[in-house]
Amino acid sequence: MEHHAFDAIVIGAGIAGATAAAHLSATRRVALLEAEETAGYHATGRSAAIWIRNYGSPDARIFTAASRGFFEAPPPGFADAPLMRARPVVHLAPADQVADLRAMIAEGADMREIPLDRVRAMVPALRPGYAALAAIEADCFDIDVAAMHQGFLRQARAAGGALALRSRAGRIWRQGGAWHAETASGAVFSAPVVVNAAGAWGDEVARIAGLAPIGLQPKRRTACIIDPGAHDCADWPLLGDAGHSWYVRAEARRKLMVSPADETDSDPCDAQPDEFDVAVAVDRMQQALEIPVSRIEHRWAGLRSFTPDRGLAIGVGTEKGFFWMVGQGGYGMQTAPAAGRLLAALVAGQDPGDLAAAVPLCDPLRFARKAAA
Ligand SMILES: Cc1cc2nc3c(=O)[nH]c(=O)nc-3n(C[C@H](O)[C@H](O)[C@H](O)COP(=O)(O)OP(=O)(O)OC[C@H]3O[C@@H](n4cnc5c(N)ncnc54)[C@H](O)[C@@H]3O)c2cc1C
Missing domain, CATH: 3.30.9.10 (D-Amino Acid Oxidase, subunit A, domain 2)
Structure with missing residues (x-):
C-alpha cells in the first residue's frame, strides 16, 4: 500500500477544492484528490461564469464583493489573460x-x-x-473560469502540492492525530487537516468519514x-x-x-x-x-x-481537522477567491479580517445547532 504524508488533504478538484488548495499551499503541502480523470469535470466545468454583486445568500454576497479585487488584479503570473470581462x-x-x-x-x-x-x-x-x-x-462581469481554476491549481502545484486524478477518496478515517484517505487504487494519503470540497458529494464524503451530513x-x-x-x-x-x-x-x-x-x-x-x-x-x-x-x-x-439555508458551509466540523468547503450553490465562481482565503485563515486559526462577518453565516455547525435547539 502506497502511503503519502502531506500537511493537508483536499477532496475534490473543482473550483472550491482548487481555491482551497491554492490558499492552503502558502503554508502547507497539499494533496488534492479528484475522483474524475480531469479537474473541473462536474459543476465547475458547467457554469455560466458570471459575477453578479446582488446575488445569493448574505454570506455569498460578502464573498462576492471581497473577491472582486482578485478578479481585477490577480497575483502576478496567475493567468495569461484577464480573469474578467465587463458584462x-x-x-x-x-x-x-x-x-x-x-x-x-x-x-x-x-x-x-x-x-x-x-x-x-x-x-x-x-x-x-x-x-x-x-x-x-x-x-457585473464574465469570469474566465478555466483561467481561474487552472491558476489556483498551478499555485498549489508550484508550492509542492500534488493533484491526484482518478483518485476517489473511498475510505476516510482519523488515526494517530491524522486524517487518512484511501483512494480507489489503494493509495493512502494522510494529513492533520482534511478539506471536504466534494461539491454535490459533500454529504457523501462526510458519511464516508463517519460524520453527520449537513443536508446538502x-x-x-x-x-x-x-x-x-x-x-x-x-x-x-x-x-x-x-x-x-x-x-x-x-x-x-x-x-x-x-x-x-x-x-x-x-x-x-x-x-x-x-x-x-x-x-x-x-x-x-x-x-x-x-x-x-x-x-x-x-x-x-x-x-x-x-445547504438548507442556501448559505455556504466553510469551516471546521464536529471533528478536529475536518473542514467543510461546500454549498457554493449558484455562486461558486464569483465567491471562490475570498472563500478560499477564508478557509485557509480558519485552518490556520488566523483572524479572518475583512471576512469576519461571513464566519457565523457560513459556519458548518449552524445546522446541527439549530436542530438541537
Ligand atoms: C448551469 C450552471 C450555471 C452556473 N453559473 C454560475 C455563475 O454564473 N457564477 C457562479 O459563480 N457560479 C455559477 N454556477 C455554480 C458553480 O458552477 C458552482 O458553485 C461551483 O462549480 C461549485 O464548485 P465545486 O468545486 O464545489 O463543485 P464541483 O466542480 O462539482 O467539484 C467537486 C469535485 O469533487 C469531486 N469528488 C466528489 N467526491 C469525491 C471523492 N470521494 N474523492 C475525490 N473527489 C471527489 C468531484 O468529482 C468533483 O470534481 C453555475 C452552475 C451551473 C450548473
Missing part, C-alpha cells in the same frame, strides 16, 4: 413581476431602473410589450446554446426576468446561452440535460426575445448544491 446584467419585469423588481432595486447595491427603449437599443431582439419595467446592474441538496440546472439569428449578441448584457425563470448570456457573437434557471432536486451524479427543460428554456426566452430557434447547438446540465 452588465439587465433584469426584466413583465407586469406581474414589477413589484418583485422594485423590491430588488430597493435592496440591491448599484442597481437602477433603466428605460425599456435603452434595453431595446442594447438588445434589439427584445419583444415590445414583454417587459413593463427593467433594471440594470452595470458593474444538489439541484440540476440546464443550459443550451442557440444561434441568435440575425443578431450579433457578443455585447448583449446578461438578460433575464425578475422572477428568475429564464436568462440568456452571450458566449460569442453567434452563440447565445439560454437557461430556464431550473432547480430540480437530484442525487449527486454526472448531471445530464432533460429535453423538456431545454424546450422550456427556449420557450421562455422566446416570450421575451424575437429569436427563431431551428437548432440547439449544444446542451448541458450541472448540479448547484445548496
Whole structure:
C-alpha cells in the first residue's frame, strides 16, 4: 500500500477544492484528490461564469464583493489573460413581476431602473410589450473560469502540492492525530487537516468519514446554446426576468446561452440535460426575445448544491481537522477567491479580517445547532 504524508488533504478538484488548495499551499503541502480523470469535470466545468454583486445568500454576497479585487488584479503570473470581462446584467419585469423588481432595486447595491427603449437599443431582439419595467446592474462581469481554476491549481502545484486524478477518496478515517484517505487504487494519503470540497458529494464524503451530513441538496440546472439569428449578441448584457425563470448570456457573437434557471432536486451524479427543460428554456426566452430557434447547438446540465439555508458551509466540523468547503450553490465562481482565503485563515486559526462577518453565516455547525435547539 502506497502511503503519502502531506500537511493537508483536499477532496475534490473543482473550483472550491482548487481555491482551497491554492490558499492552503502558502503554508502547507497539499494533496488534492479528484475522483474524475480531469479537474473541473462536474459543476465547475458547467457554469455560466458570471459575477453578479446582488446575488445569493448574505454570506455569498460578502464573498462576492471581497473577491472582486482578485478578479481585477490577480497575483502576478496567475493567468495569461484577464480573469474578467465587463458584462452588465439587465433584469426584466413583465407586469406581474414589477413589484418583485422594485423590491430588488430597493435592496440591491448599484442597481437602477433603466428605460425599456435603452434595453431595446442594447438588445434589439427584445419583444415590445414583454417587459413593463427593467433594471440594470452595470458593474457585473464574465469570469474566465478555466483561467481561474487552472491558476489556483498551478499555485498549489508550484508550492509542492500534488493533484491526484482518478483518485476517489473511498475510505476516510482519523488515526494517530491524522486524517487518512484511501483512494480507489489503494493509495493512502494522510494529513492533520482534511478539506471536504466534494461539491454535490459533500454529504457523501462526510458519511464516508463517519460524520453527520449537513443536508446538502444538489439541484440540476440546464443550459443550451442557440444561434441568435440575425443578431450579433457578443455585447448583449446578461438578460433575464425578475422572477428568475429564464436568462440568456452571450458566449460569442453567434452563440447565445439560454437557461430556464431550473432547480430540480437530484442525487449527486454526472448531471445530464432533460429535453423538456431545454424546450422550456427556449420557450421562455422566446416570450421575451424575437429569436427563431431551428437548432440547439449544444446542451448541458450541472448540479448547484445548496445547504438548507442556501448559505455556504466553510469551516471546521464536529471533528478536529475536518473542514467543510461546500454549498457554493449558484455562486461558486464569483465567491471562490475570498472563500478560499477564508478557509485557509480558519485552518490556520488566523483572524479572518475583512471576512469576519461571513464566519457565523457560513459556519458548518449552524445546522446541527439549530436542530438541537
Ligand atoms: C448551469 C450552471 C450555471 C452556473 N453559473 C454560475 C455563475 O454564473 N457564477 C457562479 O459563480 N457560479 C455559477 N454556477 C455554480 C458553480 O458552477 C458552482 O458553485 C461551483 O462549480 C461549485 O464548485 P465545486 O468545486 O464545489 O463543485 P464541483 O466542480 O462539482 O467539484 C467537486 C469535485 O469533487 C469531486 N469528488 C466528489 N467526491 C469525491 C471523492 N470521494 N474523492 C475525490 N473527489 C471527489 C468531484 O468529482 C468533483 O470534481 C453555475 C452552475 C451551473 C450548473
